[in-house]
Amino acid sequence: MQTNSARLPARRSGVTVAPDAREAARLVATRIVAFMKEKPDAVLGLATGATMEPVYAELVAAYRAGNVSFASASTFNLDEYVGLASEHPAAYRSTMNRLLFDHVDIDKTRTHVPDGHASDPSAAAARYEAAIAATGPIDLQLLGIGRNGHIGFNEPGSPLDSRTRVVELHSSTLDANRAFFPDGRMPHFAITMGIATILQARRILLLATGPAKRDAVVRAHAGGFDIDCPASALSDHANVEWIVDAEAAAGLSG
Numbered sequence: 001m002q003t004n005s006a007r008l009p010a011r012r013s014g015v016t017v018a019p020d021a022r023e024a025a026r027l028v029a030t031r032i033v034a035f036m037k038e039k040p041d042a043v044l045g046l047a048t049g050a051t052m053e054p055v056y057a058e059l060v061a062a063y064r065a066g067n068v069s070f071a072s073a074s075t076f077n078l079d080e081y082v083g084l085a086s087e088h089p090a091a092y093r094s095t096m097n098r099l100l101f102d103h104v105d106i107d108k109t110r111t112h113v114p115d116g117h118a119s120d121p122s123a124a125a126a127r128y129e130a131a132i133a134a135t136g137p138i139d140l141q142l143l144g145i146g147r148n149g150h151i152g153f154n155e156p157g158s159p160l161d162s163r164t165r166v167v168e169l170h171s172s173t174l175d176a177n178r179a180f181f182p183d184g185r186m187p188h189f190a191i192t193m194g195i196a197t198i199l200q201a202r203r204i205l206l207l208a209t210g211p212a213k214r215d216a217v218v219r220a221h222a223g224g225f226d227i228d229c230p231a232s233a234l235s236d237h238a239n240v241e242w243i244v245d246a247e248a249a250a251g252l253s254g
C-alpha cells in the first residue's frame with residue numbers, strides 16, 4: 001500500500017525511487033534475498049563498482065542473520081579488466097571475493113568472473129559466453145550504470161547484438177575508476193558481457209545512485225535504443241526494474 005511517508009520508495013512503471021542511496025541498496029538486496037528464497041539454485045549475474053558495495057554488505061548481513069543462503073547458487077560477473085592478475089586488489093575477481101564470496105556460503109567453483117589475465121583475452125571472452133550459455137540463462141542480473149550510460153563495460157557505440165568480448169574503455173570510465181589504481185597503471189581494456197548477453201537474463205535489476213548518474217538515467221529512459229546510451233537497451237527487456245535514489249531520479253518526469 002502506498003503511503004505519504006517520504007521514507008517509503010515510490011514506484012513508477014519499471015522505476016522504483018528510494019529516498020537515498022542506502023535505501024536503494026537495501027531494496028536491491030531485499031529483492032535478491034527474496035529471489036534466492038524462491039530459487040535457491042539461481043544463476044545470478046553480478047556487477048562491481050562503488051554503487052554495489054552497500055548491496056553486498058547487505059547480502060553478507062542477511063547471510064549472517066540466517067536470512068539467505070547462496071550454497072546452491074552460481075554467479076557470473078559482468079566484466080573484468082584485461083591484464084590484471086586476479087589477486088590484484090582492483091581486479092573484479094578479488095573485489096568480489098573481498099565484498100561477498102569470502103563471507104557467504106557460496107561454492108567458489110560456481111562463481112565466474114571473466115579471465116582478464118588470459119594469454120588470449122578474446123578466446124577467454126568466447127569461453128565466458130559459452131559458459132553462460134551452458135549454465136544459464138541468468139535468472140537475475142544485477143546492473144550498475146556508468147556516467148556515460150554504459151552497462152557492464154558496454155561503452156557508447158556498443159551494438160544491441162554484442163556478446164562477451166574485449167572492449168576498450170572510454171576516457172570517462174577510466175577517469176571514474178582511476179582512484180583504484182594508485183600506481184597509475186590502469187588497464188585500458190576489459191572483457192565484458194555484451195548487451196545481447198545481458199538482455200538474455202530473465203530478470204534485471206539496475207541500481208543507480210547519486211547525481212553523477214542523473215543524465216545517464218534520463219537518457220536511458222528517452223524511449224527506444226540509443227547506441228550512445230547502452231543502458232537504453234533495457235527498454236527492450238520485459239522484466240527490468242530500475243532502483244534509483246532521489247538524486248539519480250531527479251531528471252525523470254512524472
Ligand code: F6R
Binds near residue numbers: 047049145146153
Ligand atoms: C562493473 C560494471 C559497471 C559499473 C558502472 C558504475 O562491473 O558493470 O557498469 O556498474 O561503471 O560504477 P560505479 O558504481 O562505480 O559508479
